Amino acid sequence: MQNDLTKSEYILKVEHLKVVSAQGAELVRDVSLKIKPGEIVGLVGESGSGKSISTMAIAGILPEGISIAQGNIFFKGQDITRITAQDRCKINGNQLGIIYQDASQSLNPLIRIGKQIDEVLKIHTNLNPKERRNRVYGTMRAVNLSDVEKLAKRYPHELSGGQRQRVLIAMAIINNPELLIADEPTTALDVSVQAQIIELIKLINFSRKTSVLYISHDFSTVKKLCDRVYVLYQGIPVEVGATTQIIMQPQHMYTKLLLESIPTPEKRGQHLMIMRARTKDYRGSATNCLFAERCPKVFERCRQELPDMYEMCDGHQAACFLLDK
Amino acid sequence: MARYILQKAGQMLITLLLIVFIVFIMFELIPGNPARIMLGMNASQEQITALELELGINEPLPLKIKNYFAGLIQGDLGRSIRFDKPVGELIGAAAPTTFSLAIYAFILIIVLSVPLALLAARKQGSFFDNSIRFVTETTLAIPPFFMAIILMLIFRTTQLGLSSGQGNLASPGFLRQFLMPALAIALSRVAMAMEFLRDAIIEQKRMFYTRAAVGKGATKSRILFFHIFRNSLVPFVTVLGLILAEVFGGSIIIEQVFLLPGLGRLLVTAVEARDFPLTQGIIILIAIVVIVVNFLVDLINQFIDPRIRLSDVKSEKSNLWTQLSYKLKFRKDIKR
Ligand SMILES: Nc1ncnc2c1ncn2[C@@H]1O[C@H](COP(=O)(O)OP(=O)(O)OP(=O)(O)O)[C@@H](O)[C@H]1O
Ligand code: SF4
Ligand SMILES: [Mg+2]
Numbered sequence: 001m002q003n004d005l006t007k008s009e010y011i012l013k014v015e016h017l018k019v020v021s022a023q024g025a026e027l028v029r030d031v032s033l034k035i036k037p038g039e040i041v042g043l044v045g046e047s048g049s050g051k052s053i054s055t056m057a058i059a060g061i062l063p064e065g066i067s068i069a070q071g072n073i074f075f076k077g078q079d080i081t082r083i084t085a086q087d088r089c090k091i092n093g094n095q096l097g098i099i100y101q102d103a104s105q106s107l108n109p110l111i112r113i114g115k116q117i118d119e120v121l122k123i124h125t126n127l128n129p130k131e132r133r134n135r136v137y138g139t140m141r142a143v144n145l146s147d148v149e150k151l152a153k154r155y156p157h158e159l160s161g162g163q164r165q166r167v168l169i170a171m172a173i174i175n176n177p178e179l180l181i182a183d184e185p186t187t188a189l190d191v192s193v194q195a196q197i198i199e200l201i202k203l204i205n206f207s208r209k210t211s212v213l214y215i216s217h218d219f220s221t222v223k224k225l226c227d228r229v230y231v232l233y234q235g236i237p238v239e240v241g242a243t244t245q246i247i248m249q250p251q252h253m254y255t256k257l258l259l260e261s262i263p264t265p266e267k268r269g270q271h272l273m274i275m276r277a278r279t280k281d282y283r284g285s286a287t288n289c290l291f292a293e294r295c296p297k298v299f300e301r302c303r304q305e306l307p308d309m310y311e312m313c314d315g316h317q318a319a320c321f322l323l324d325k
Numbered sequence: 326m327a328r329y330i331l332q333k334a335g336q337m338l339i340t341l342l343l344i345v346f347i348v349f350i351m352f353e354l355i356p357g358n359p360a361r362i363m364l365g366m367n368a369s370q371e372q373i374t375a376l377e378l379e380l381g382i383n384e385p386l387p388l389k390i391k392n393y394f395a396g397l398i399q400g401d402l403g404r405s406i407r408f409d410k411p412v413g414e415l416i417g418a419a420a421p422t423t424f425s426l427a428i429y430a431f432i433l434i435i436v437l438s439v440p441l442a443l444l445a446a447r448k449q450g451s452f453f454d455n456s457i458r459f460v461t462e463t464t465l466a467i468p469p470f471f472m473a474i475i476l477m478l479i480f481r482t483t484q485l486g487l488s489s490g491q492g493n494l495a496s497p498g499f500l501r502q503f504l505m506p507a508l509a510i511a512l513s514r515v516a517m518a519m520e521f522l523r524d525a526i527i528e529q530k531r532m533f534y535t536r537a538a539v540g541k542g543a544t545k546s547r548i549l550f551f552h553i554f555r556n557s558l559v560p561f562v563t564v565l566g567l568i569l570a571e572v573f574g575g576s577i578i579i580e581q582v583f584l585l586p587g588l589g590r591l592l593v594t595a596v597e598a599r600d601f602p603l604t605q606g607i608i609i610l611i612a613i614v615v616i617v618v619n620f621l622v623d624l625i626n627q628f629i630d631p632r633i634r635l636s637d638v639k640s641e642k643s644n645l646w647t648q649l650s651y652k653l654k655f656r657k658d659i660k661r
Contacts, residue, residue: 061536093542106537108552123542155631
């Protein structure tokens, strides 16, 4: 890849990130990824592949007992892997906005949502209450919430799933962050709302020049939104490339499998290859291709070593020995 | 909101009337002739008849109930037999001592348990957490009257707590004078309050929204007070309600130990003297306190947690269930 670029030319640069649980299980094995300013990057992988844990590591909100064992995370050139809580407070909510996977659990059930959005402004700005209120309402309108004055006085449980997700988005973008991390923001929503949220993220990226790390478990939304995609399998990226390249010419067997499982009109009624959740335990560092047990083209070498990334062309890489020519 | 409060207040009133009614009937059901019991074995028939007439003992029950309630509405609880004074006046004289003592003890409970809970919850299972819990749980096993004796031994200067005069929160020297009886009542309840708050804080800390708040850039102290503490208050307030009711009971016993002229001593005197109207009056007052405290707990809780407002029936049930499950859980914890 473009190794000549300096660090700060990336909004986010993750290098060999390894996240382990208290019991020593490797939840994220070796993730490296880069996001340029203004880019929308997708992170795709099935359930349990370590997408959320990766984002939590980036945001510094890993659950108790889970910690970063190796690697570095650079945010705008600054190493934020082990920064102090104070420095973290300056970045989160201000330069880095996060939309969580489960909107209903990410809001405090006892606080009116207007106040919860306002909290981000209170923490990071010196605006007076009136200015803050206007900005809260403005941002709520920007994420297509209607009747915002009334809505601001409601409690999270009084909102629909889509509304809650929009509130979370409003909270994440209110300070115009340079990077927005969206962890499966559409999973809990029905299809029409999903499409609206995707459009909204696109718009935020376009109008605010916000870089986006978009996380999903399927390609159907990623392909509408992302410039580039990382395919994650068991805590390791197995394929990287421009979205169009990956969709037109997937190289890794796992990517092909993921693409096959997108329901399309032609495939309706056919048997779809169902994505299974990870069965093997993560424990211990990998010494073979992790996909070997599910790969239809597995051969001897796959069980002996872990494949490196092989570059096809211009940023399109995949970790599979079939590409070692 | 206003509708909810009105509804709750209505419920409270009905409960109150029911309680008064039940207490009244209970005293009616006590076997034997009250006039004879009061006057003792050596009383003559004339004396008994005279008293019967005075007390209206032989009137039909509905009329007695009607008279009692009619009196109650005018604040007339009847006349004490032992002291030959209106029951209301006697209670009015003794109540400030008991109320002051109970409120003092209650404030001590809060002042002691909140910081301890915050400290203990900082790191679950830490040495500090375990020590705090060990000490508070030990005090839980000590009944207030015994605690009072221990405290007296510790302080030695018994006159510090021995107060024979009237006292209430407003009178000078009260805080010092009542410290020992208040501590005796408070110490054994601190454990309960502390444990509830600590558990609630630990539970809230595990909630995802707490981590989401870190994602917003909120500082530790902001998260602790703006999010975690506030969200831990519902179980805490509920248990404080139970404790407050218990504290009133506790002060009745403690008044005996410290010879304080409160409701507790009045009640004991009334029971010993078979002074039915006075006993009745005190019991009704205690019942009123318990009901009002419950009402306040409900009100505060639904103010803290909007989800409780959702449906009154639901909240009624959930409230009871949280109370019960917490109580059971607590008992279980203590045994462990
Ligand atoms: N709090 C936790 N404690 C221990 N292990 C965890 C915890 N949260 C997640 N894990 C484990 O970490 C691994 C990665 O989980 P993660 O939540 O990152 O998956 P994901 O890719 O986000 O999946 P999904 O699509 O279901 O959200 C999984 O094996 C999961 O079991
Ligand atoms: S390295 Fe081997 S097992 Fe792994 S994806 Fe390629 S062919 Fe399949
Ligand atoms: Mg996830």
